[in-house]
Amino acid sequence: MLERARTLDAGDPLREFRDRFDVAEGVIYLDGNSLGALPKATPDRLEEVVLGEWGQGLIRSWNSADWITLPQRVGAKIAPLVGAQPHEVIACDSTSVNLFKLISAALAMRPGRKVVLSEPGNFPTDLYMIAGLEQQGLAERRLAPREAMADAIDENVALLMLTHVHYKTGAIFDMAALTEAAHARGALVLWDLSHSGGALPVDLNACNADFAVGCGYKYFNGGPGAPGYLFVAERHQIEVQQPLTGWMGHAAPFAFSDDYAPALGVDRMLCGTPPILGLAALEVGVDLIAEIGVERLYAKSQQLSEFFRQCVSEHGIELEIVSPTDPARRGSQLSFRHPEAYAICQALIARGVIGDFRDPDILRLGFAPAYLRFEDIAEAARHLTEVLETGEWQRDEFRERAAVT
Numbered sequence: 001m002l003e004r005a006r007t008l009d010a011g012d013p014l015r016e017f018r019d020r021f022d023v024a025e026g027v028i029y030l031d032g033n034s035l036g037a038l039p040k041a042t043p044d045r046l047e048e049v050v051l052g053e054w055g056q057g058l059i060r061s062w063n064s065a066d067w068i069t070l071p072q073r074v075g076a077k078i079a080p081l082v083g084a085q086p087h088e089v090i091a092c093d094s095t096s097v098n099l100f101k102l103i104s105a106a107l108a109m110r111p112g113r114k115v116v117l118s119e120p121g122n123f124p125t126d127l128y129m130i131a132g133l134e135q136q137g138l139a140e141r142r143l144a145p146r147e148a149m150a151d152a153i154d155e156n157v158a159l160l161m162l163t164h165v166h167y168k169t170g171a172i173f174d175m176a177a178l179t180e181a182a183h184a185r186g187a188l189v190l191w192d193l194s195h196s197g198g199a200l201p202v203d204l205n206a207c208n209a210d211f212a213v214g215c216g217y218k219y220f221n222g223g224p225g226a227p228g229y230l231f232v233a234e235r236h237q238i239e240v241q242q243p244l245t246g247w248m249g250h251a252a253p254f255a256f257s258d259d260y261a262p263a264l265g266v267d268r269m270l271c272g273t274p275p276i277l278g279l280a281a282l283e284v285g286v287d288l289i290a291e292i293g294v295e296r297l298y299a300k301s302q303q304l305s306e307f308f309r310q311c312v313s314e315h316g317i318e319l320e321i322v323s324p325t326d327p328a329r330r331g332s333q334l335s336f337r338h339p340e341a342y343a344i345c346q347a348l349i350a351r352g353v354i355g356d357f358r359d360p361d362i363l364r365l366g367f368a369p370a371y372l373r374f375e376d377i378a379e380a381a382r383h384l385t386e387v388l389e390t391g392e393w394q395r396d397e398f399r400e401r402a403a404v405t
């Protein structure tokens with residue numbers, strides 16, 4: 001299998017990009033879907049921003065280094081990767097905060113309707129952000145299983161809010177069909193692209209999407225806690241109003257007026273002063289993903305995940321797969337169900353194979369194709385086989401839960 005992997009690596013058009021990442025020695029990293037790896041260009045860029053722009057330029061850098069337009073600049077670079085126009089995307093805040101802004105905005109655009117429709121088992125923060133608005137009496141949460149989603153949209157639904165690629169299973173929603181179904185009943189749609197952006201081609205405008213949010217620290221390799229991004233379709237940019245009316249979303253922040261007046265366009269989605277260090281790191285990650293191209297990345301991730309399945313099955317291991325078996329219907333990951341998934345995941349980490357565990361019983365392996373080789377996949381499958389066959393995961397040390405799982 002290692003032979004086959006090496007042949008595949010030799011023919012891999014993306015093979016030279018691995019060297020653009022600082023991939024830890026002796027590690028097979030299958031968690032780029034949770035925290036993307038470090039691009040080698042990031043430390044140099046951060047040094048320049050910290051020592052040069054901050055240290056030497058001081059406050060002048062808001063203008064001279066163009067710090068003030070960094071949210072727009074990074075947003076414009078993400079835009080073509082998600083099928084948006086440059087002025088429809090802005091990089092800011094966390095995904096959670098961006099969800100709050102956009103859910104609120106959507107509810108305000110559909111007076112008389114209160115329901116925010118999502119699916120049970122959506123990423124927790126997405127559901128929790130609806131709960132907060134529910135407490136304030138502004139929203140009413142409705143959850144429907146994915147097979148019944150289109151039928152659950154009625155005239156009370158203000159917003160359909162779904163995660164395009166499911167964080168646990170990797171299953172992909174049909175963005176075009178569900179957006180159309182929601183619009184047919186007068187509802188707006190908000191797509192969470194946290195597991196899609198930078199991993200697979202997304203075409204928000206071809207699908208007629210209204211709003212979207214996404215994450216900067218996963219496939220965009222922006223670093224821990226990197227800012228997220230949000231999308232507002234051009235047609236909504238006059239009407240959309242968000243509740244976090246901070247000064248950076250003001251039409252003229254430096255007029256220091258007592259009264260709020262929203263900026264034109266997507267800029268009004270900003271709230272406070274942009275985190276320049278985080279955005280600078282994110283920009284490097286986005287540039288690199290744009291250079292490789294999401295089509296090529298997705299094509300390779302499908303090959304990697306299929307190759308992993310082949311390797312595991314050739315080792316004679318049977319694992320319950322919870323991801324769609326058709327690679328065209330899943331994102332860049334494979335998830336397996338096992339009652340001892342936590343301990344198995346820990347045993348793999350001890351061998352240098354870093355995947356993650358999702359409560360209660362999911363072993364999730366992400367295939368970030370920019371820096372993974374087929375050889376890594378063959379090795380990861382061998383390690384998993386050994387961990388299972390030897391019962392290594394039963395050791396006590398692998399059962400203790402850390403704070404972050």
Ligand SMILES: *Cc1c(COP(=O)(O)O)cnc(C)c1O
Nearest residue numbers: 094095096123163167192194215
């Ligand atoms: C990772 C992820 C988030 C993260 O939100 P933060 O505010 O950055 O913590 C939100 N939604 C989904 C679907 C995610 O996968």
